[in-house]
Amino acid sequence: MNLEAFILGSGGMAPLPNRHLTSVLLRREGELFLFDCGEGTQVSLRRLNLRWKKITAVFISHIHADHVTGLPGMLMLSSQVERDDPLYIFGPPRIADYIESNRRVLDMYINYEIVIKEIGREGGVVYRGEDFHVRAFPLRHTKPCVGYTLEENARPGEFHPDRAAAKGVPRGPLWSRLQNGETVRAGDGREVQPGDVLGPPRSGRKFSFVTDTLAFPEIAGEVAGSDLFVCEGMFEDALLESALEKKHMTAVQAARIALAAKVKKLALIHYSPRYTDFDLKRVLKEAGGIFPETVLSRDRAVFPIEYVD
Numbered sequence: 001m002n003l004e005a006f007i008l009g010s011g012g013m014a015p016l017p018n019r020h021l022t023s024v025l026l027r028r029e030g031e032l033f034l035f036d037c038g039e040g041t042q043v044s045l046r047r048l049n050l051r052w053k054k055i056t057a058v059f060i061s062h063i064h065a066d067h068v069t070g071l072p073g074m075l076m077l078s079s080q081v082e083r084d085d086p087l088y089i090f091g092p093p094r095i096a097d098y099i100e101s102n103r104r105v106l107d108m109y110i111n112y113e114i115v116i117k118e119i120g121r122e123g124g125v126v127y128r129g130e131d132f133h134v135r136a137f138p139l140r141h142t143k144p145c146v147g148y149t150l151e152e153n154a155r156p157g158e159f160h161p162d163r164a165a166a167k168g169v170p171r172g173p174l175w176s177r178l179q180n181g182e183t184v185r186a187g188d189g190r191e192v193q194p195g196d197v198l199g200p201p202r203s204g205r206k207f208s209f210v211t212d213t214l215a216f217p218e219i220a221g222e223v224a225g226s227d228l229f230v231c232e233g234m235f236e237d238a239l240l241e242s243a244l245e246k247k248h249m250t251a252v253q254a255a256r257i258a259l260a261a262k263v264k265k266l267a268l269i270h271y272s273p274r275y276t277d278f279d280l281k282r283v284l285k286e287a288g289g290i291f292p293e294t295v296l297s298r299d300r301a302v303f304p305i306e307y308v309d
Helices: 041-047 071-078 095-105 161-166 173-179 218-223 237-246 251-261 277-288
Strands: 003-009 023-028 031-035 055-059 087-091 114-118 124-128 132-138 146-152 206-210 228-232 266-269 294-296 302-304
Touching (some): 003 041, 003 266, 087 095, 132 218, 228 251, 251 266, 251 277, 251 294
Parallel strands (some): 031 055, 206 228, 228 266
Antiparallel strands (some): 003 302, 132 146
């Protein structure tokens, strides 16, 4: 099952000609999940040939302009593509006010159901799929803000055909049933349990999204073990004082969280507009000195998230 993250916008505060505002799309087979929706999101979606009508849910971190200004246009766009399924929108308190006021003032024509769910201070699981869930957790910014993780359920262990054959289970549908966790009967009538032919359970994949927050230890616990950790690296370490004042974090702080959380890859995002693409190499060097598996997010970059067996 494919899982990949598309960086639709990597900038913070103000858009630049080559850098839209923060937005990340996660594609898991036929489902799309959008994390934040900054200005320019539609442009990247079109350039990547991604279909807005396929987006199941939008997860907003907080209601600052550089994270939500792309949302009104996206909502109106959906009415032009014959959307049938409801669109779920999650965010901190007042996300419903923001959406409803835009609908009213802009006199939006919306021909599909929008389900808005506001997230309380404690966070928790906000969305469940058949074999995964999305969890929100509180961050520390100048207004209510949350981070998100999408985590798949554990997968069955590796199937061992030799064990199945030794138990008298013939090749065919019974093998598939065992791999799906069902108990079957061998040719002689004996019950064969999945645990008889499968190795230990294997973990699913995990994606984490954190932006606009002070760095604090609990973040590492929430994003622990992520295969891809997308995290703000708004400033270089020389501007730590400014980051603390504005309740943001530096790339070095993001790298320390990634190291403590033992993530597989850290993708920095939400850069200050003061940094050119050339300047960002300096930011990357600082973070990479602490956590070598650090990369820079770039607009329209794609990160495949593979199984690690």
